[in-house]
Amino acid sequence: MKSSVITFPGSNCDRDMDVALKKFGFKNKMVWHADAELPKSDLVVLPGGFSYGDYLRCGSMASKSKIMRSVINFANSGGMVMGICNGFQILVETGLVPGVLLRNKFLEFICKNVFVKINDKKNKYFKNVDNEVLEFHIAHNEGNYFCTNDQLKEIEDNNQIAINYCDENGKIEDQFNPNGSLKNIAGIFNKEKNVLGMMPHPERMIDRSLSGEDGSLFFKNLINNLK
């Protein structure tokens, strides 16, 4: 399986993602934002970080960069595109997934482990994951998911919510919402579910000695689903 990780000026989780993808069997290539062409890929990842210094709105500049035209075409033709953290912010700015990510409700940068409940398994990202709840890491200032009422209705009707913030038992409540996100949304799909944007970083949970291994579950499963 071939993957590509896009590096924008200010990306800082691109190499972590590279390590994670390779660890679970992907042949990964790093792709510079100013390149026009995407290498042949089964999966494209927009990594976390602070592309373009978060100027204007997080992800807004990166969403207009040269490589993104190819990424958008790839996604529109059914290619798997996953945006993590800043990558999620870039995805919403391209319009590939609906909504926006606002400043965290309590105006603080949040850096901690959280639990997320998988809402939908009828997709290549979460199909066959045994667990209902995963422990991931979040680190962001703008992760407060918001969309219009019409968009929310569409998202819910199409079952586009991927994961919700919850407690360790999978209870989705306000008190387990770290950033004020609408309906505790931590990640969403496009309508066709080939594009996934999420705030948590699975690539930070691939080693027991560092933090945990729920990211390992995610990546192992992902590569199997793509085969």
Added chain:
Amino acid sequence: MKISVIITLKKDVLDPQGKVIHQTLDGMGFQDINEVRQGKYFEIDTKETDNDKAKAKVEEMCKKLLANLVIENYKIIDPK
């Protein structure tokens, strides 16, 4: 020609920064404020000399980059 644009958050969108500014102003003694909403201001100096054409171009910029229409409104100030 210089054209200015003001971007504001839509009415229903939470503005935590505006809220904190409001609270701080309150604490400073400015106690008759109903609400504070924070926005952005741009000055775009364009080579275009035709008023209407310049405004149309800036409107396109607003829609494509300067504003996110899910949460923000834009207002183009007439060039002087």
